Amino acid sequence: MPSRYAIDTMLTTQYLQQMVQIDSVNPGLAADGVGEGAVAEWLYQTCLALGLEVEFQETAPNRPNVIARWVGTGGGKSLLLTGHTDVVSTANMQGNPFDGRIEDGRLYGRGSYDMKGGLASILGAVAALKADHFQPAGDIWLGFVTDEEYLSLGTDALVTAIQPDAAILTEPTDVQICVAHKGFAWLTLTTYGLAAHGSRYMDGVDAITHMQHLLNMITTLEQQVFEDDLHPLLGRNSVHASLISGGLGLSTYPDQCSLQIEHRYLPDLGADEIVQLWQDEIDDLTKTIPNFKATVKLDFERPGYEIERAAPIVQTMHHAFSQVMETEPTYMGMYAWLDSAIMGRAGIPTVILGPGGKGMHAAVEYVNLEDVFACAAIIAQATADWVG
Ligand SMILES: [Zn+2]
Known part of the structure; x- marks a missing residue:
C-alpha cells in the first residue's frame, strides 16, 4: 500500500476483536443492555497505552464518552476522529453475538460493522502515526461516544467539551466518502x-x-x-x-x-x-x-446533514484516499441518520468514512478486515495532512 503510514494489521485486528468481545448493548434500546461502561474502560486504557491524554465524560450513569487528546506542537488545525461505542440488541442473533471470530477475512459479531470496525480504524491510524514518530502541529482528538443508536447523548455531550476545526466520523460506508445523510x-x-x-x-x-x-x-x-x-x-x-x-x-x-x-x-x-x-x-x-x-x-x-465537496476536510479526505488507494474515491449519501448532523449543527465540518461489511442490526454481522486496514491507512494520511 503506497501509504506513508504502515498499518499494523495484527494490532488493528486485536483492537477490533477485543472491542467486539466486550458487550456494549445500548440500554435505551434493550431493557437488558449493559451499556458502554466496559468498552469505555478498555478504550481509556488503550488510549493511555498509545501515549494520549485521556478522560471520561459522563453521559449517563456508567455510560461515559472517552475523549483522548494528542497534543499538537502548535500552529496546526485540530481534528476529531470519532465514532460510537454502543451496539444494538442481540436478541435476533444466533450463537455467541460477541465471539469476534475471524473467517475468510471477515470479523463477526454484534457491532463489528456498526461500528467497532470504524473505531479500530481510528486506533490503527493513531498507532501507525505514533510508530512513525509523527509530531502533530494541531491537536488530534479522539472521541468515542455513547448512545448513537438511541438519543445520541454521547455526541450531544462531546460537542460541548471540544471544538475541533473538523471531524472524521468512521461509520461504515464501504470505504466511500459520505458527504450527506437524511x-x-x-x-x-x-x-x-x-x-x-x-x-x-x-x-x-x-x-x-x-x-x-x-x-x-x-x-x-x-x-x-x-x-x-x-x-x-x-x-x-x-x-x-x-x-x-x-x-x-x-x-x-x-x-x-x-x-x-x-x-x-x-x-x-x-x-x-x-x-x-x-x-x-x-x-x-x-x-x-x-x-x-x-x-x-x-x-x-x-436534522439531515450535507457538506460541500469543496470543503477543506472533504478535499483532505479525497487526496488521502487517492494517495493510499491509488484510485479516485466514490462519494455516497447515507439514508439513515448519523451523529454528523449534531457536529454540523455545532459548527464542526464533518466527513464520514468507514469500512464495508454486512448485517447492520441483523442476525449475522461482520466487517471486512481489509477495509478496516484501508480506512486506517486513509485516516492516518488524512490526519497527518490536516493537522500538519
Ligand atoms: Zn452506527
Whole structure:
C-alpha cells in the first residue's frame, strides 16, 4: 500500500476483536443492555497505552464518552476522529453475538460493522502515526461516544467539551466518502370524535373514520408530492405510518384516534416545515369535512446533514484516499441518520468514512478486515495532512 503510514494489521485486528468481545448493548434500546461502561474502560486504557491524554465524560450513569487528546506542537488545525461505542440488541442473533471470530477475512459479531470496525480504524491510524514518530502541529482528538443508536447523548455531550476545526466520523460506508445523510422526525397526529352508544348515530362522531383523511394525506405525499424532489445521493423525502391506536369498545363511537408517523427527509428540509405541512392539511380538512377535528404534535427530530465537496476536510479526505488507494474515491449519501448532523449543527465540518461489511442490526454481522486496514491507512494520511 503506497501509504506513508504502515498499518499494523495484527494490532488493528486485536483492537477490533477485543472491542467486539466486550458487550456494549445500548440500554435505551434493550431493557437488558449493559451499556458502554466496559468498552469505555478498555478504550481509556488503550488510549493511555498509545501515549494520549485521556478522560471520561459522563453521559449517563456508567455510560461515559472517552475523549483522548494528542497534543499538537502548535500552529496546526485540530481534528476529531470519532465514532460510537454502543451496539444494538442481540436478541435476533444466533450463537455467541460477541465471539469476534475471524473467517475468510471477515470479523463477526454484534457491532463489528456498526461500528467497532470504524473505531479500530481510528486506533490503527493513531498507532501507525505514533510508530512513525509523527509530531502533530494541531491537536488530534479522539472521541468515542455513547448512545448513537438511541438519543445520541454521547455526541450531544462531546460537542460541548471540544471544538475541533473538523471531524472524521468512521461509520461504515464501504470505504466511500459520505458527504450527506437524511434527517428524521416523529410526529403524532390525533383525530377527535364524540363518544356515544353504538346505536346513537345522531350523537356519535367517529374519530377513527376521521383518521382516514390523514392516512390519505400520507399516500398523497408518497405518491405525488415527494416524487419530484430527488437528491443525487439521498433519493427522495418519505413518510410512513408507524403506530396507530384508538377506540373505546365495540358498541361505542371512538372519541379519539392517534397515529404516530415518521418522516425521513433531505438536508434542505426541516421539521418545522413538515409540521406546517400537516397543520395546513388539518386546517383544510376542518373546513371541508363535518365535525373534523385534529391536531399535529412534533415528538422528536434530528436534522439531515450535507457538506460541500469543496470543503477543506472533504478535499483532505479525497487526496488521502487517492494517495493510499491509488484510485479516485466514490462519494455516497447515507439514508439513515448519523451523529454528523449534531457536529454540523455545532459548527464542526464533518466527513464520514468507514469500512464495508454486512448485517447492520441483523442476525449475522461482520466487517471486512481489509477495509478496516484501508480506512486506517486513509485516516492516518488524512490526519497527518490536516493537522500538519
Ligand atoms: Zn452506527
